[in-house]
Amino acid sequence: MISIFxxxxxxxxxxxxxxxxxYKRRKLPPGPTPLPLVGNLWSFMRNPxxxxxxxxxxxxxxxxxxxxxxxxxxxxxSEYSKIIETFLKDGETYAGRFNFVEFDKIANIRRSGxxxxxxxxxxxxxxFALHVLRDFGVGKNLMQERVxxxxxxxxxxxxxxxxxxxxxxxxxxxxxxxIGSIINTLLFGYRFYGEKEAEFHKLKNYxxxxxxxxxxxxxxxxxxxxYLRKLPFFDKQYNKMVDVxxxxxxxxxxxxxxxxxxxxxxxxxxxxxxxxxxEKARRDKLGDSxxxxxxxxxxxxxxxxxxxxxxxxxxxxxxIAHLIHNLDxxxxxxxxxxxxxxxxxxxxxxxxxxxxxxxxxINEVQRMANLVPHNMMHSTTRDVTVxxxxxxxxxxxxxxxxxxxxxxQVFKEASKFDPTRFLDDKGxxxxxxELVPFGVGKRQCLGESLARMELFLFTANIFNHxxxxxxxxxxxxxxxxxxxxxxxxxxSEYSxxRETFQKDGDTYAGRWNFVEMDKILKFRSASGVVITDGDLxxxxxxxxxHVFRDFGLGKNSMQERVMTEVETLCExxxxxxxxWVKEQNxxxxxxxxxxxxxxxxKGQTIFSPLYANRSGFALHDNSDEARHPxxxxxxxxxxxxxxxxxxxxxxxxxxxxxxxxxEKARRDKLGDSxxxTLV
Numbered sequence: 001m002i003s004i005f006x007x008x009x010x011x012x013x014x015x016x017x018x019x020x021x022x023y024k025r026r027k028l029p030p031g032p033t034p035l036p037l038v039g040n041l042w043s044f045m046r047n048p049x050x051x052x053x054x055x056x057x058x059x060x061x062x063x064x065x066x067x068x069x070x071x072x073x074x075x076x077x078s079e080y081s082k083i084i085e086t087f088l089k090d091g092e093t094y095a096g097r098f099n100f101v102e103f104d105k106i107a108n109i110r111r112s113g114x115x116x117x118x119x120x121x122x123x124x125x126x127x128f129a130l131h132v133l134r135d136f137g138v139g140k141n142l143m144q145e146r147v148x149x150x151x152x153x154x155x156x157x158x159x160x161x162x163x164x165x166x167x168x169x170x171x172x173x174x175x176x177x178x179i180g181s182i183i184n185t186l187l188f189g190y191r192f193y194g195e196k197e198a199e200f201h202k203l204k205n206y207x208x209x210x211x212x213x214x215x216x217x218x219x220x221x222x223x224x225x226x227y228l229r230k231l232p233f234f235d236k237q238y239n240k241m242v243d244v245x246x247x248x249x250x251x252x253x254x255x256x257x258x259x260x261x262x263x264x265x266x267x268x269x270x271x272x273x274x275x276x277x278x279e280k281a282r283r284d285k286l287g288d289s290x291x292x293x294x295x296x297x298x299x300x301x302x303x304x305x306x307x308x309x310x311x312x313x314x315x316x317x318x319x320i321a322h323l324i325h326n327l328d329x330x331x332x333x334x335x336x337x338x339x340x341x342x343x344x345x346x347x348x349x350x351x352x353x354x355x356x357x358x359x360x361x362i363n364e365v366q367r368m369a370n371l372v373p374h375n376m377m378h379s380t381t382r383d384v385t386v387x388x389x390x391x392x393x394x395x396x397x398x399x400x401x402x403x404x405x406x407x408x409q410v411f412k413e414a415s416k417f418d419p420t421r422f423l424d425d426k427g428x429x430x431x432x433x434e435l436v437p438f439g440v441g442k443r444q445c446l447g448e449s450l451a452r453m454e455l456f457l458f459t460a461n462i463f464n465h466x467x468x469x470x471x472x473x474x475x476x477x478x479x480x481x482x483x484x485x486x487x488x489x490x491x492s493e494y495s496x497x498r499e500t501f502q503k504d505g506d507t508y509a510g511r512w513n514f515v516e517m518d519k520i521l522k523f524r525s526a527s528g529v530v531i532t533d534g535d536l537x538x539x540x541x542x543x544x545x546h547v548f549r550d551f552g553l554g555k556n557s558m559q560e561r562v563m564t565e566v567e568t569l570c571e572x573x574x575x576x577x578x579x580w581v582k583e584q585n586x587x588x589x590x591x592x593x594x595x596x597x598x599x600x601x602k603g604q605t606i607f608s609p610l611y612a613n614r615s616g617f618a619l620h621d622n623s624d625e626a627r628h629p630x631x632x633x634x635x636x637x638x639x640x641x642x643x644x645x646x647x648x649x650x651x652x653x654x655x656x657x658x659x660x661x662x663e664k665a666r667r668d669k670l671g672d673s674x675x676x677t678l679v
Contacts, residue, residue: 031066039068051402058403063496070224074396077491078403084498087441087508095442096379096510097533098396112299113528117537118510124539131546132275132659138553139449147562150178154569176313178565183308188639189271189655203635250637252298257641264648265665273643275547275659280676281649283667292664293677299527318369321475337464347460349559356429360419366437379510399497434494441501442509450553461566536675547659
């Protein structure tokens with residue numbers, strides 16, 4: 001009897017090992033050997049945040065290799081030429097979004113928006129978002145005015161703190177609020193000013209808690225292996241994820257309900273929610289089926305707020321840290337700003353051509369920061385063959401940009417912070433195709449123009465006002481991460497990235513997600529633009545870009561907004577200098593080791609970049625003081641609800657939520673089915 005049991009056990013173990021180490025990998029590109037249950041997670045835990053692993057794997061396995069998240073393989077394309085060949089030239093093929101099925105069940109907020117959707121939903125929503133963003137001034141002077149307004153407020157706060165004798169100053173927090181106000185104005189039509197500041201901090205804590213819970217190793221394992229949630233220890237983590245998601249849902253619901261109550265489809269939308277509701281109303285009247293529903297709107301708010309706030313503010317924080325560690329670079333930056341701009345005025349986007357070194361510094365900061373080193377997972381929308389490897393429809397695939405940004409063959413001495421790599425012999429900026437911080441192909445970041453404006457205006461104006469030098473301790477450059485356990489194909493060579501994600505962008509435009517996360521994030525089910533794909537994603541992205549353009553993104557109006565924030569920031573520091581002795585100490589939560597002009601910043605730096613978690617677009621601030629039991633949901637629900645209460649579809653939308661509500665109302669009138677919904 002014992003011998004039979006031993007034989008059966010031996011056979012079972014042999015089958016498991018055969019399946020794990022050979023059978024499941026036989027038709028995939030080579031890659032690091034996955035462990036049962038956890039896949040290659042162990043490698044990333046040993047080498048956080050793991051971006052250097054992609055360089056090692058590229059050299060060992062070639063430009064196309066496979067990594068594993070649990071039992072799910074993910075193909076990585078890491079050579080730039082192949083990325084262009086696939087994700088750009090054949091973009092539709094790679095435009096899908098890969099999700100874990102269990103993630104979708106937990107995080108019902110997923111499958112909405114533009115980030116985690118795909119197909120027609122993604123296309124429609126992305127198109128709508130781009131349209132709304134353009135309408136609201138993204139890329140225009142109107143958006144610049146908003147940015148400048150936030151900069152003015154920021155500086156005024158710092159000045160007041162100094163006048164009141166406050167010795168420690170949280171610079172990172174002020175930058176967070178400024179960037180947050182810009183995106184919040186687009187979404188909900190108001191800034192985080194005065195009493196509203198507390199609301200921002202609440203929302204920031206929501207995000208931190210959300211990303212923390214979904215970034216735990218136990219959370220990733222639950223999303224890969226749903227049965228684990230019924231076991232001790234895992235059940236507690238599962239409940240935390242569910243609670244976080246419910247809170248998120250409640251917050252967004254409140255925001256949308258306010259907009260719905262005020263909504264008038266005959267009025268011009270003033271924000272994104274209003275524009276969305278207006279489009280929903282229009283389509284409802286037509287009577288056709290559409291995706292402009294409240295659930296989709298909640299997802300859009302999540303995608304746009306997180307992508308618009310966290311990434312930009314964190315990049316700016318990294319920029320300050322790098323310039324503290326490289327004072328020679330900062331001196332050259334000051335020299336250019338003093339020579340070209342001088343003092344007495346705010347720098348605008350129009351000054352960018354005359355500030356090549358400043359632009360080079362920003363490029364190098366983005367390259368070194370590499371905020372999302374593992375990238376969000378795409379999926380193939382059709383069967384495709386790349387370099388002899390056959391990938392069936394639905395294959396999880398990603399362009400591994402980290403391997404490009406940190407490749408010594410692409411960027412000489414890639415580990416060194418050197419802005420001159422982006423300048424020619426005459427000191428003029430040169431285009432570098434391999435610098436792709438906003439992604440490649442159909443799923444390229446829809447807020448890229450706004451982010452570029454904010455990075456330029458904040459960086460240029462802050463350093464035109466202040467000289468930032470080390471205090472007693474240098475800011476920490478330590479990197480940390482959370483990662484999942486499902487297999488992901490990584491494309492890390494720039495040429496391959498262009499070949500796939502740019503030249504064949506549609507093929508790689510899908511979105512890959514943990515299904516279990518969708519179960520937890522109930523308000524993310526088929527909503528937003530980050531985790532959606534297909535027609536929903538395209539429609540919502542198009543709408544969002546349209547709204548942002550209307551609201552000044554890419555125009556002088558948006559530049560003025562950025563300028564306002566720069567002015568506010570600098571006014572605060574100016575007052576600090578006027579009312580405080582030259583060597584008074586100021587400490588920042590994220591950057592506590594530098595000095596503004598003669599003001600010395602002392603204290604231990606607690607600084608961690610934001611990284612993507614395979615549970616979705618999960619960005620995380622790793623500082624202990626940033627972790628609070630909060631969730632996003634309540635905030636967004638509250639503001640959307642407020643917009644609904646004041647919404648008038650006949651009025652002009654003044655922010656993204658208003659624009660969304662306006663579009664929802666328009667589509668509702670059409671009577672066709674649409675994704676501009678609130679539930």
